[in-house]
Amino acid sequence: MPSLAARFHHVSLSVADLSNQERWYGEAFGLTQIEERVDLTSAGVRTAVLSDGQGLRVELIERSGSRPVSHPDPLAAAADQTFGHLALHVPDLDAAFAHLTGDCGAQIVSPPAPGASPGMRYAYVHDPEDNLLELIEVQHG
Structure with a gap:
């Protein structure tokens, strides 16, 4: 195929x-x-x-009339069979996290941490309407 x-x-x-x-x-x-x-x-x-x-x-x-669905964290989001979060690759996780949580007022879900794959780091935030966003940095080398 x-x-x-x-x-x-x-x-x-x-x-x-x-x-x-x-x-x-x-x-x-x-x-x-x-x-x-x-x-x-x-x-x-x-x-x-x-x-x-x-x-x-x-x-x-x-x-008009839509209803909010909010997931407090990625594990809770996995309980619903739908899209759980928006994952975005960022070149500098610490800078992106600081910008979103400081300048933009995003709510912290989980701070930057090592990912499961070598060289990967991630963090989660909520946008102003509680949509779950994952930020991913992959360091090569």
């Missing part, structure tokens, strides 16, 4: 406040380019696809 040669395009997050989350992801990850906006007024849905211009894309979807 031939390979599909699929590549990751974007992740989609359902949010309560589209404008606030747009600002936060712009400041936190440099997702300042708007690739697409959709306003489905009759369905009570607004979306924005944000990009950093280098391949990272996040689609934020605000739907």
Whole structure:
């Protein structure tokens, strides 16, 4: 069977406040380019696809009446059969963690720690609406 040669395009997050989350992801990850906006007024849905211009894309979807789902940590997230968290590769874990938890106000879930693979480190934070984000640094060499 031939390979599909699929590549990751974007992740989609359902949010309560589209404008606030747009600002936060712009400041936190440099997702300042708007690739697409959709306003489905009759369905009570607004979306924005944000990009950093280098391949990272996040689609934020605000739907009237949506309900929050929050996972306090990655193990709790594994109890639900759905996407548990958004994992992002960062070149400097300590700097990214400090930026998100200091400048951007992300809530700490777990501080930087060694990962299971050699040269890997990770940390977890919550965005302003409690979406679980994993930051991963891989040191080569």
